[in-house]
Amino acid sequence: MDPLPVLYSFRRCPYAMRARMAIVREGFRVELREVVLRDRPPHMMEISPKGTVPVLLLPDETVIEESLEIMQHVLEWSMSDEEAAWVERNDGEFKHHLDRYKYPNRYEGVKEHEHRALAAVYLHDLNARLGQHPLFSTALSDALFPFVRQFANHDRAWFDGQPWPHLHVWLKTCLGSAAFERCMVKVKPWMDGQARILFPEATGPSA
Numbered sequence: 001m002d003p004l005p006v007l008y009s010f011r012r013c014p015y016a017m018r019a020r021m022a023i024v025r026e027g028f029r030v031e032l033r034e035v036v037l038r039d040r041p042p043h044m045m046e047i048s049p050k051g052t053v054p055v056l057l058l059p060d061e062t063v064i065e066e067s068l069e070i071m072q073h074v075l076e077w078s079m080s081d082e083e084a085a086w087v088e089r090n091d092g093e094f095k096h097h098l099d100r101y102k103y104p105n106r107y108e109g110v111k112e113h114e115h116r117a118l119a120a121v122y123l124h125d126l127n128a129r130l131g132q133h134p135l136f137s138t139a140l141s142d143a144l145f146p147f148v149r150q151f152a153n154h155d156r157a158w159f160d161g162q163p164w165p166h167l168h169v170w171l172k173t174c175l176g177s178a179a180f181e182r183c184m185v186k187v188k189p190w191m192d193g194q195a196r197i198l199f200p201e202a203t204g205p206s207a
């Protein structure tokens with residue numbers, strides 16, 4: 001058997017989703033290991049003690065344990081200053097408010113509507129940017145949309161009711177793509193010794 005990179009992943013994690021999107025786009029093949037976060041595999045913890053997914057282990061034993069670095073490695077993507085600024089806003093400001101909007105009980109003194117309004121500042125700007133040309137790269141789009149998807153799914157009626165036409169079309173296009181369908185393949189949690197699961201299922205880049 002050819003040695004393949006190994007990806008420790010969690011299907012619903014937005015960070016893991018962006019890494020899998022890059023893999024699908026590029027037709028890069030990995031062995032997919034689905035992780036249960038409350039029972040992380042010892043091998044994953046050994047190679048990446050910080051314990052977050054995704055983690056990519058290359059055949060030369062290099063470990064890449066940040067989702068953006070996985071994207072950059074797979075896509076040979078060097079981010080422009082504008083791309084880096086969007087990613088920073090997404091992973092910082094937006095993720096902060098998204099977590100408090102989705103899980104207000106996990107944080108002290110949090111009012112979910114305040115965090116929805118603060119997250120909406122970013123979404124408002126994203127909508128405006130998506131209305132401009134040139135549009136942003138597929139790589140940047142894939143880095144951002146899994147987080148916007150989470151936000152939208154929390155209260156779909158509210159999200160759909162906002163005056164964000166470009167954002168709505170963009171998200172719908174991302175979620176309706178063949179690449180996303182392949183990215184979201186369902187597999188059972190990985191167990192040591194099981195037959196390897198190749199990802200993506202069929203070879204070749206996806207639009």
Ligand SMILES: N[C@@H](CCC(=O)N[C@@H](CS)C(=O)NCC(=O)O)C(=O)O
Nearest residue numbers: 013014015052053054065066067068
């Ligand atoms: N900065 C990391 C963040 C990854 C992350 O936080 N992943 C979450 C799942 S969505 C995780 O593994 N959390 C660990 C836990 O919940 O114990 C990256 O970009 O890869």
